[in-house]
Amino acid sequence: MKFALITFGCRVNQADSTCLDGDLRAVGGRPSHFEDADLVVVNTCSVTASADQSARKMIRRVGRSNPDARIVVTGCYATRAAEEISALPGVEAVVPNARKEQLTDDLRALIRSLPKGTGDGPCGVPLETAAPSRTVHMLCVQTGCDETCTYCIIPSTRGRGRSRSIEEVLERVQSATDAGFKEIVLSGVHLGSYGRDLSPSTSLLELAKALDGQRTDCRFRISSLEPMDCEPALIELVARSGRFTPHFHLPLQHGSDNCLRSMGRPYSKDDYRRVVEAVREALPDSAIGSDVMAGFPTETESDHDESVRYLADSPLTYVHVFPYADRPGTVASRMPKKNATNVVRRRASELRAVAAQLQGRFRRSAIGTVRPALILEGGGLALTDNYLKVQLREPATRNSMVNVRINSAAGGQMMGEIVDSIYNSDVGVEGTPVSIRPANC
């Protein structure tokens, strides 16, 4: 049975697809291009109207180019608009997020009726390195969200927070490292709430401590973490451990307290400022990223100016800017006042200009430094621990861990060269320890 996985949207969806990829291989599937696959799973996103549109377009394209394929659609768009998707040509099943974890079981009957692949589906077929075609392994440790951000559709499409047990996460980390992955990104819809639903309850900090103690040779990256969940003990662990990359992604959403309140975000701008400063102090070279929204319904010109000013003075190193767009069913979509589209666009572009300055400043500050880095897909690009993508002078072996010297940062591109392989050296970045422990240390 040949299968194709098409994934839209966030890191959580990518992590779900990675799990599904492993599960489908374990029941005898072979990955293939969608034009040639017996089964095509489209994992959708519904964060914006254009995400919905891209998913519809792709489903139609699969149906046209491979009319024999059985198309199964899952993800947030499938959860929010199942009927709309069922009506698209060729769609055999629509699976909501609530059943995503059982998707492979649901697909078993379908898979049995399809041509067999190379194996007959013994359990435990190992993950292939970088399946599906990614060098970094996305590991979803949590899904769902109990927060009530007024603009967000996720709590209604993903349900309440649910976490994998620490034991299960450790097992998945072990199988990913056995398969050769050298970087694992811990992801979740509301990652900072990890473990609150478990019995007995636990926390992201406890999970991080367990990972810190695991004898594997991979590094961990913590994906997006809500600012209220970024506790001092976690920052301290990341700074001291050497197993975690110096990288925090802390979505601010808005630099005005008025807007934070109407967005239902449970912190103030000053709370956020303190968290970011604590990270910067503990990890001076770290990447600190954020998400900021432009044009929220209650946003005034002065709220927007406040947001711009906060960003410009902040130590953030990159910012993703999202123009506000109504998601049907959210509290924000029913707010009476809305900013005109041209105002939202203009504010987004002003925020992006500040974001570009912050990123440029961080990139320039990295010139001359040597950072541990993972060689990505084509071999010509290295991803540093502090989240810089460096174009290499000479290509190297994909999935190898090296020390890279950053030589320049011009025209939006960072250039560098490999100094040495990480395991041949016990000298790290400018006198600090290398960020990876060799296996069996």
Ligand code: SF4
């Ligand atoms: S924390 Fe807020 S923005 Fe994030 S998933 Fe939950 S409701 Fe959505």
